[in-house]
Amino acid sequence: MADSQEKQRKTLEERDQMSDLERLRHSTAHVLATAIAKLWPDAQFAAGPPVENGFYYDVDLEHRITPDDFDAIEGEMKKIVKENQVFEKEIVSRAEALKMAQSGRLAALGDRDTPSVFKIDLLEEIPEDEEISLYKNGDFWDLCAGPHVGRTGNCKAFKVMSVASAFYKGDASNPQLQRVYGTAFKNRTLLTEHLERLEEAKLRDHRKLGKDLDLFHIDEAVGQGLVLWKPNGAVIRQELQNFIGEHLVRQGYSQVFTPHIGKLDLYRTSGHFPYYADSQFPPVIEKESMKALADEGCGCGELSNKLESGEVDGFLLKPMNCPHHIKIFQSNHHSYRDLPVRLAEFGTVYRWEQSGELGGMTRVRGFTQDDAHIFCTEDQVKDEILGCLELVKIVLGTLGMDDYRVRVGLRDPDSSKYVGDPAKWDKAESALREAATTLGTDFAEEPGEAAFYGPKIDFVVKDVIGREWQLGTVQVDYNLPERFGLEYIGSDNSPHRPVMIHRAPFGSMERFVGVLIEHFAGKFPTWLAPEQVRILPISEKFVDDAQAVYDQLREDGIRVKVDSADEKVGAKIRLAQLDRIPYMLIIGAKEQELNQVSVRHRDRGDEGALSVVDFREKVVAEIASRSL
RNA sequence: GCUCUUGUAGCUCAGGGGUAGAGCACUUCCUUGGUAAGGAAGAGGUCAUGGGUUCAAUUCCCAUCAAGAGCUCCA
Structure with missing residues (x-):
């Protein structure tokens, strides 16, 4: 809260400690800003720091940047990278810097009709004893303490990722700027790896898996943020x-x-009401009070006052x-x-x-x-x-x-x-x-x-x-x-x-x-898996045998199902894999004869045949020990 | 709460001013098959909701609701 402004400005010491990667990303942020300034010369830039997985630059701009603009932005950025402009540091006096900001020259490609408003603001925050530096690449001059890489040619492996909005200086009472996110790496291979990791991560998003694996549901009719636990999730x-x-x-x-629920007085004593009223569901008012209030034609503000003063009582979730x-x-x-x-x-x-x-x-x-x-x-x-x-x-x-x-x-x-x-x-x-x-x-x-x-x-x-x-x-x-x-x-x-x-x-x-x-990634250890074992009869002929194994496993409290669908075993395996079932038991003629099951584990694959008793023991032990 | 984006079948998505399409899932039939998809047919939708523009709106505009990203917040 109080330190959010400080976070915007790194100390000189912190800047010296910027890693090579952060330096590269920060420089790429300048390349991004240069490209945006070319496309939209009226852009007003605020701050453009490196962040954990890349960088961003905040910009105030009439035009609404959308993902459709990314190609154009990246195109301009590529040109700037190709030009291999030098990042040049220049120390200036406060007065000089202010003058440039007034003529719109900072964070721009040339003088403009309007001053560089955010840069003026940022200038004022720089302590008196600190030197003021500009960084220039080509015609793009920016107020910046650096440090940077040598040339724009170093910023080859980049990608514009997304655009969102952010309050200036992180304060909700300030105007909102467009924040363009990008990422950059030393080389293309590392960038590609990063992008692939992001794609993989999407696949394990709990919201996607929650749907795929039937774990939970959030329904509009019930309400935002109210989770319905489905049988598997439960x-x-x-x-x-x-x-x-x-x-x-x-x-x-x-x-x-x-x-x-509990009475409002309980939370008055605890100090949570009305202190935290904004983040609570509104109180439930007692029936009698409600009626009396309605008869009086009590307004909303009045009601809230009465609740606060304790004149009217009720309950709080x-x-x-x-x-x-x-x-x-x-x-x-x-x-x-x-x-x-x-x-x-x-x-x-x-x-x-x-x-x-x-x-x-x-x-x-x-x-x-x-x-x-x-x-x-x-x-x-x-x-x-x-x-x-x-x-x-x-x-x-x-x-x-x-x-x-x-x-x-x-x-x-x-x-x-x-x-x-x-x-x-x-x-x-x-x-x-x-x-x-x-x-x-x-x-x-x-x-x-x-x-x-x-x-x-x-x-x-x-x-x-x-x-x-x-x-x-x-x-x-x-x-x-x-x-x-x-x-x-x-x-x-x-x-x-x-x-x-x-x-x-x-x-x-x-x-x-x-x-x-x-x-x-949805592959719960056996003790947590909603369905621990699925029995896959090879054909209809073995459904009865599957059912017999099912009955035995159920005795031990194992969560088991039989897939008696009219499908080939390959299709059944595929489904079981997609459902992330730890164990698949395949039953055909061989197993029927020897009273065995062929065990397939979702990660370890085919594990050969076991007697039903041996399998039971193995799984029961695995569950009891809560092993991973 | 704010900014932007999105809302079409159970799921994933395509389409587009003249009341809709695919794959998977589902139902039925054929097939009885050994470690990640056998084949065929069928059923399924007020295109989130409410307004507006239009001869005509699912498509364009506005509002609402919801979801996603980011910001702000999180006792």
Whole structure:
């Protein structure tokens, strides 16, 4: 937030550290800008930095750039590359730079009627003691601190990728610019490889696979961001819940169930209403109040005031589970001997995410957290955090998800959005930091990433198109115990305030399964696969034998189906492969005679014949061990 | 929420001012076949919704709803 402007401007030191690839991409951004300036001389350029997979340049332009323009843009870029213009650095005085900007000369091919408005703005942000440099390639002069490659001829392997819009300087109150994205690599081979990787990634997109494999459905009639789990998806979710459930028992959690709504007063106490009203579904107003209000002809604004003041009461779809769990904790008196109390629930919550934010399973409006709240003493905080991290590690380890990063979210010292005593924050932050060091993986401390009520550790993974998603989370909370006046009786026979820890190893079932679909590209390990075994009789004659094997496997709880369609076995195999079924059992005359099945694995191929008993044992063991 | 793009059969998509087409899936028939597609026939659509322009709109225009990309946001 506060640092978004700083992010726009790299320090000189950071610029010196720009990698060769970033330098190349940044230079290609200038080539892009040169091409756009040729095609549309009235273009006003803002910033054009390298980014993770390429670069972009922000431009304000009457003409709406569409993918249809890409050929023309790339054509111009190729000419500029071919001309092999030198990237020339020139140090100028502030006054000179300003003069050029006033005459529209910056980020342009020549003087213009209008000043280079964004460049003037950017000039003003450059610290007094910093030198001001221009980079020139051909007639294109741009205000730029560099660094660049030597010549435009170095920028051969590029591609214009997409165009989107972005707020100037990342501030939603600023005008929106057209952001043209491109990518560039050292050579064509690397570029082609990158483009192929993107194509492959599209194939494992969870939204596509969710449809192909019949895992989930989002229906307009139900609502945006509200996920319907279809039978296949439900199997995966249930297996994951069982898996977590087993570990909860081992770690001394108690399972609870709570309703999906709670009174507004509950959230007034927690501080979530009306503070977070914008990101909640509107309250459900009590019947009697509703009627009275309607009779009064109460308007919308009035209603909202009355809700805020508490004059009218109602219920809120729960945006989180904490208050309910707190009330469970509070329904008993607690001695220090009882602590920690660990309450776990797969709790469904509802949040009014902005419509532009919704997407697939990863950002939704109703989702189920594998939530738990731990109420403990100050002394227990560290061990409890360790326990939580242990659980996250077990989860990610079992699923083979090792491509994640750990983020320790600390408060932003300059912001006032945080509640609670700074001394307690310090304590919580150091507890988390200490716990994170025991993790054995690198972690990054990120100021400003804390929740408003406390610091946290997040496990972040990337989806197929490189977007980061927060999955598992462990958060310390000194705030809610205060607001609800939680207490336990200490060994000194006087009341003390417990500390709360929120934790969710998956984060939400929706997001986690979405990410998991992409992680496995739909090829779930046998224990998670909606259909674990498919039996393929060679012809109609062997359907009865297939059915007999089916019955035996079902006894062991194996999820199995028989494909009795009137098709050749090749076609049946193809279908089973497309459905990503781990095991195919082929039954024909040979197998019938020996009471065997021919085993084919979706990745390993033909594995030869086994007796039904042997196959059963093998698969049951594989499932029980949750092997990958 | 903002900008842009998109919305045609269950799925993937083509088409285009004169009320629609392919492949896969589905149904039926022929075929009884050994490790990624055997053949034939059939059924299936108010072309997202609501307005407007027009003799005529699924096609053009506007709005709404939804999806996608990016930005902003994410207790």
